[in-house]
Amino acid sequence: MENRFETICDIQQSDQLGRFLVAKRDIKAGELILAEDPIVVGPYWDADISCLNCLRPASRTCKKCLKAPLCRDCHQHDAVECNFYGNATKLGKNFLFDHFNTVTPIRCLLLYRSDRQKYEQLMAMESHCDSRRGTEIWHIHEQYVVEPLLYEEEFQQIDELIVTAELLQRICGILDVNTFEIRGNMDSQGVQMNNLARGLYPRTSLMTHNCQTNTLIAVDGLSKLRLYASTAIPAGDLLYYNYTRVLFSTFERQTHLRKGKYFICTCTRCNDPTELGTNLSSLKCTKCVDGLCVFYHQTPKWECISCGNQLAREYVNQVMCEAREDISSCALDIRDLEKVIGKHSKTLNPHHSLVLEAKQNLAGELRSMCMSYEQQSVPRQALKRKLELCEEILQILRILDPGISRLTGIALYEYHAALVDLSRRNYDTGEIKTLELLERLRAAECALKEAIGMLVFEHRTTPEGQLTKKAMCELKELREYIQKVQAMEEDERTDRQIRGKRNNNTGKGKK
Numbered sequence: 466m467e468n469r470f471e472t473i474c475d476i477q478q479s480d481q482l483g484r485f486l487v488a489k490r491d492i493k494a495g496e497l498i499l500a501e502d503p504i505v506v507g508p509y510w511d512a513d514i515s516c517l518n519c520l521r522p523a524s525r526t527c528k529k530c531l532k533a534p535l536c537r538d539c540h541q542h543d544a545v546e547c548n549f550y551g552n553a554t555k556l557g558k559n560f561l562f563d564h565f566n567t568v569t570p571i572r573c574l575l576l577y578r579s580d581r582q583k584y585e586q587l588m589a590m591e592s593h594c595d596s597r598r599g600t601e602i603w604h605i606h607e608q609y610v611v612e613p614l615l616y617e618e619e620f621q622q623i624d625e626l627i628v629t630a631e632l633l634q635r636i637c638g639i640l641d642v643n644t645f646e647i648r649g650n651m652d653s654q655g656v657q658m659n660n661l662a663r664g665l666y667p668r669t670s671l672m673t674h675n676c677q678t679n680t681l682i683a684v685d686g687l688s689k690l691r692l693y694a695s696t697a698i699p700a701g702d703l704l705y706y707n708y709t710r711v712l713f714s715t716f717e718r719q720t721h722l723r724k725g726k727y728f729i730c731t732c733t734r735c736n737d738p739t740e741l742g743t744n745l746s747s748l749k750c751t752k753c754v755d756g757l758c759v760f761y762h763q764t765p766k767w768e769c770i771s772c773g774n775q776l777a778r779e780y781v782n783q784v785m786c787e788a789r790e791d792i793s794s795c796a797l798d799i800r801d802l803e804k805v806i807g808k809h810s811k812t813l814n815p816h817h818s819l820v821l822e823a824k825q826n827l828a829g830e831l832r833s834m835c836m837s838y839e840q841q842s843v844p845r846q847a848l849k850r851k852l853e854l855c856e857e858i859l860q861i862l863r864i865l866d867p868g869i870s871r872l873t874g875i876a877l878y879e880y881h882a883a884l885v886d887l888s889r890r891n892y893d894t895g896e897i898k899t900l901e902l903l904e905r906l907r908a909a910e911c912a913l914k915e916a917i918g919m920l921v922f923e924h925r926t927t928p929e930g931q932l933t934k935k936a937m938c939e940l941k942e943l944r945e946y947i948q949k950v951q952a953m954e955e956d957e958r959t960d961r962q963i964r965g966k967r968n969n970n971t972g973k974g975k976k
């Protein structure tokens with residue numbers, strides 16, 4: 466695997482980007498680029514107190530070290546960590562329960578003892594200490610990590626390593642800038658078992674950010690990360706990963722990257738006021754009918770693409786604040802969500818990221834509703850609306866997250882499910898004929914096949930991995946159903962031909 470990475474990628478460096486990855490040769494979409502284990506895994510910042518072995522909710526303390534929280538099923542945790550806490554006789558028994566945010570930074574420090582090479586890899590990572598110094602996040606880490614640790618004699622030195630406030634801040638910075646999310650395993654019933662964790666992957670984290678990624682990251686329940694090309698990557702191109710969310714507006718993405726990753730993104734999407742034509746950040750023009758106002762950051766101004774009308778900053782702020790407030794506080798209720806979508810689609814582009822957020826919530830609620838009914842009794846309106854929403858979201862994802870995409874895969878799966886259910890219903894009520902049913906089912910089959918092609922990279926222990934399994938069974942069933950409908954359609958066609966001939970013959974007879 467080591468060799469694979471080295472034949473595919475080069476690590477390069479520049480003043481602007483720091484270290485980054487470049488494709489050494491053409492990489493095909495879907496090709497595995499690297500598989501990597503984390504050098505450190507730990508709970509998220511502000512996570513609930515969880516088992517140091519599996520990160521499920523903790524219910525007791527390790528019998529050996531008498532300090533580490535464990536769940537009812539785990540009896541041990543990392544040996545170096547357990548020994549360290551066991552030997553830390555002056556450390557209060559509740560220290561980790563009282564200062565759970567210190568767990569991951571302590572694990573980073575313990576690498577110095579357990580694996581010096583990994584410790585060096587960790588310390589080579591970007592921490593942005595200079596940009597963080599004195600900021601709110603610096604003070605938060607000072608309060609919840611640096612002070613509790615340095616107050617305890619046990620943490621002031623680990624072997625020859627002198628632990629200082631600066632070193633701890635650097636580790637906190639490294640964790641904030643470089644960690645990847647690790648979602649827990651699903652149990653056999655498909656319920657998520659562990660709390661969210663974060664992991665440090667030294668090679669994967671070298672990837673540069675771009676709001677349009679060309680890679681896909683899949684992490685399995687054992688924390689192994691696999692990096693795939695999500696589009697074809699020509700030799701010489703950088704490998705990109707999207708550090709932020711695809712469906713965030715430019716303002717939200719830029720804020721997240723500036724505040725959390727300490728750089729300003731200048732990718733094609735960020736530099737295009739229309740966001741590649743999706744208008745995910747645009748407002749409706751207050752003067753002309755179909756116009757959309759976009760933000761030109763160089764000037765800076767909000768201006769209508771069609772009529773040139775400019776929007777006052779105060780107006781934009783007011784509209785956005787109201788929408789943000791309404792959408793974030795809207796109950797997960799179909800009627801309320803429809804109301805909020807209707808209201809804010811009058812001032813924002815109906816594809817604005819805030820409206821899309823409400824639409825995604827609505828699609829989720831419609832999905833739950835469809836699942837709670839017997840198939841034949843799901844309200845038709847709900848199926849129709851779900852299909853419409855899936856189409857809308859897919860159209861945007863195809864542009865912003867091209868190639869193999871987890872979000873597109875999920876949306877395609879939902880789209881296929883709504884299309885099959887609605888078409889069956891339309892057929893049962895006589896709204897569509899067999900041929901149209903067949904055509905729609907074939908379209909659903911294409912969507913489902915494409916969804917599987919995108920989700921197949923997800924490990925079986927993850928929610929998407931479970932969805933892939935389900936989708937594969939449904940594809941088999943759908944194909945069987947298509948065959949039946951096809952046979953019906955052929956029978957009907959033959960029937961029509963016979964009747965047609967008979968009519969012709971009768972006609973001739975009459976003549």
Ligand SMILES: C[S@@+](CC[C@H](N)C(=O)[O-])C[C@H]1O[C@@H](n2cnc3c(N)ncnc32)[C@H](O)[C@@H]1O
Pocket residue numbers: 481482483484485589590591593642643670671672673674675726727728729730731
């Ligand atoms: C996860 S690290 C990537 C590896 C890092 N370049 C290094 O040398 O260790 C994230 C940091 O890389 C830099 N970076 C990543 N993408 C960038 C981009 N598109 N523009 C500018 N800087 C970027 C920023 O400093 C960011 O905080």
